[in-house]
Amino acid sequence: MTAVEERAGAAGADDYEARLQAFTGVELVPQRRGSDPVNVPMIRHWVEAMGETDPVHTDDDAARATGRSGPVAPASMAQAWVMRGYAASVAPAAGHSPFDDLAELLAEGGYTSVVATDSEFTFARELVPGDEVSVSEVLESISPEKRTGLGVGRFVTTVKTYRDAAGEVVATQRWRLLRFRPPGRGPEPRALRPRPAINRDNAFWFDAAREHRLVIQRCAACGTLRHPPGPVCAACGSLEQDTVEAAGRGAVHSFVVNHHPKHPAFDYPLVVAVVELTEGTRLITNLVGIAPEEVAIGLPVVLDWLDADPELSLPVFRPVAGKGT
């Protein structure tokens, strides 16, 4: 019995969620070294393909002129040095890794399709010719089931750690996949929620929401909070602004229960509320975890998050525990 099976067993073998969550922290791909050390010919191919023109990657003199001791690999090539190559991808190696176990478990849940949604790199140092890069991959989290535009699925987040021959970390990569049920198998994919029109005045708010942070714009000069946000403080005229993170508590100021017309992205009846936050600003939001007939003005609510699709996360609110149903 593997460590994963043991931990799942403790939570109940028939509990699919527990079996999935048992993978948290598990090393899916053990340390694996790239086929070739970092080398100038591969760098040259890569920068040509990408249209990268900075000479520090290929020209010794140009690199030295920047204080480097010679050409350096483009940072985002880290992934390229450890790719298994075409042959390995079409004829997988024998043996069973935890990665394969997880893929099978996801397939059991119907999540047979996959799309990459996020890649966040952190680089510790530049790679130079001769570096031998290896990678390992650890599972960070598996989200609850989400409805997305592609279908019902789960976001699977892993962390890949890239090391050099001495075992020093050269880069880390947070890698997120959506594993989802393809259309026609299980629940049909539904229409995307209407897109917000993102511009220079509101992008920060939707960016923060994707990180599950409900922020309120604050005037950097006089501290006045404002929502919806705007480019100028109406109280003092300052163009400087920052944000505060909301505590996530509030009360229903008003609400509607929508019946008609029905938009295909939503379930009806749909509760939309104006919630007044304890910070004093209000926002339009959805109420979840409560029947429409239980909603009342003044109802205390607490922040929750809706990952509507890979591009859109929205703050929603549910009744404070013990209130409503």
Place this chain on the structure above:
Amino acid sequence: MSGLSGAAAVAGIGATEFSKESGRSELQLACEAVLAAVADAGLTPADVDGLVTFTADTNSEIHVARNTGMGDLSFFSRIGYGGGAACATVQQGAMAIATGVADVVVCYRAFNERSGERYGLGQADRAMDIGADRAAYSWMTPYGLNTPAQWVAMFARRYMHEYGATSEDFGRVAVIDRAHAATNPAAWFYGRPITLAEHQASRWIAEPLHLLDCCQETDGGQAVVLVSAERAADLPHPPVVVRAAAQGSGADQHMMTSYYRPSISGLPEMGVVGRQLWAQSGLGPSDMDAAVLYDHFTPLVLPQLEELGFCGRGEARHFIAEGNLALDGALPTNTHGGQLGEAYLHGMNGIAEGVRLVRGTSVNQPKRVDNVVVTAGTGVPTSALVLGAAQ
């Protein structure tokens, strides 16, 4: 009294039929309405030198002018904010006439709002851009708050909570409108009055709004012709003088969703308008013999009565229940049937009814009407008029 009061008068009104499918272009509707209004004024298209419409209208002034045989135009202007523009088109024309910029101004609005682009379907799937107007919808459409009915329902719920109003209080507005429409041959709901019980039994659109709290959607066109009060006296109809014409936008104004103000149970922008109406005209609410109140949705008729001073805050439900809006009441209201009963012409048909009331030619003429207040769209930057008989 301001320099604007009494300077201009409505000399003509004209409209197409009101339907659900006009079967012709919006430009044709606009031209038909404009030609009818010019003829009603006893003028010809060549007399017209000013045109005003909505930014929401698709019929640019040049197309209307060219197709109707107008010549040189010295004044053309447009007003934003949907139905809030209606009475402001007349204000624009009156100001142009008062300042000598134009002599004959036609205000018009025409659309295939039912068979073409229906506003009632909401903003969820409209074309995207990154301007401030489109970006404002980002705070609502991702949550499914997409349509005018839903936006108004949010205000209505809070109003009910604060003042004890009920769905039946809103329903009484619909019953009055439909009663008036039932005797107006031009109204879509001619011959079809409703009862309060029918209102209550109609299906939910966006709680607390029932179907019968919502105006219809209409294809059609409406125009009015403005000239100076002196010139109007020489034209066929009795002059209908613009005693006051005002626009208003309130603090922290949004389009239909001003939910961030300390109180959301009033219509501060209509208060801005109302104070100007009374100051310009030297008249007050008690001088009004009738009213045409914008009624895209019944709940916002109530705070209009309050903001204009016909009753105290929160008291409109009593004012209505006492029968004041009926033909024999103190303030006969929406005698054409309103936008719930006659047609949804973005408020322009209400201006025409105001004119008929002063002329004494409404199909539901209550009695002598010396002065009538007409309002434009609510929940948005808005406008209103006091129209009166020549003295």
